[in-house]
Amino acid sequence: MDLDDFCRRQSQAVAEFNQHEQRSDGLRVATSLCAGLGLLRDSLFIRMHEDVERVLGRDSMLMPVSEIKAQRLTKIEIEVYQIVESGVAAGEFGYTGATEWFVEWLCRLRLAADQVTPAARKGLAQYLSLSPEKRVARFEGALAKILPESTRAPLVLFRLFPLCVQIATALAFGDHGRAPSLRNAQAAVLPAIVDCRKCRGRVLENGESCPGCGNPLWKFSWLTSVD
Numbered sequence: 001m002d003l004d005d006f007c008r009r010q011s012q013a014v015a016e017f018n019q020h021e022q023r024s025d026g027l028r029v030a031t032s033l034c035a036g037l038g039l040l041r042d043s044l045f046i047r048m049h050e051d052v053e054r055v056l057g058r059d060s061m062l063m064p065v066s067e068i069k070a071q072r073l074t075k076i077e078i079e080v081y082q083i084v085e086s087g088v089a090a091g092e093f094g095y096t097g098a099t100e101w102f103v104e105w106l107c108r109l110r111l112a113a114d115q116v117t118p119a120a121r122k123g124l125a126q127y128l129s130l131s132p133e134k135r136v137a138r139f140e141g142a143l144a145k146i147l148p149e150s151t152r153a154p155l156v157l158f159r160l161f162p163l164c165v166q167i168a169t170a171l172a173f174g175d176h177g178r179a180p181s182l183r184n185a186q187a188a189v190l191p192a193i194v195d196c197r198k199c200r201g202r203v204l205e206n207g208e209s210c211p212g213c214g215n216p217l218w219k220f221s222w223l224t225s226v227d
Ligand SMILES: [Zn+2]
Pocket: 196, 197, 198, 199, 200, 201, 210, 211, 212, 213, 214, 215
C-alpha cells in the first residue's frame, strides 16, 4: 500500500465527512472504521485461504492460477462488500441520513483509485440494490470465483461476517449500546464465542483482536465447534 496516498485520501475524506455530516469527529470515525474494517478484511482472507489449507489440506484442483492476483482481487471484493454493509448499517442505525453518500465516501476512504475497477463499481451498485441475505449470497458467489477454496470455509463465517461489519461501524460512531446487542446476535449463531477464557466474547475496540479465539472474526477451531 502507498502510505502517502493513503494519508492523503484519509485527510481528504476526514474533511469531506466533517463538512457533509456537520460533525467535527471525522478523524476519530475514519480512523476507527479503517482499523476495524482493515482487520476484518485481513482476518476474513486468512480464514478463507490459509486456514482452509492448513486445516483441510491443499487441494491442487482448487489452487488459484496466481495467488497474488487472487489475494488482490479477494481483498477488493471484501472491501466492496464491507463498504456497502457498513454504509447500510450507518443509515439504518441513524449515523448518517445519506446512505449512498456514505458508501461513496467510504469507497474513497478505503480504496485507491486503481482499485475502483469497473468490476468493483458494478459490485458496489449491485450490493446496494440487494437485501442483506442476497448481498451476502452474492458476496459468497463472487469470492468462490476469485478464491475457490473459500467455498470450503465453515458456512457460519458468512453468517457472522455481516454482523462483524455492523459492529465495527457502531464502534466507529461510538455506539457502545448497539455493539453488544449485535454481538449477542452473533452468539445466537455461534454460542461458543462467549466461552473464550481470554475475552469472554466481549466486543473489542476496532483494530483489537483476541489472541485466544480470534474475536472479532473467530479462528477456524471456534467456527467449527458444535455445542
Ligand atoms: Zn477471545
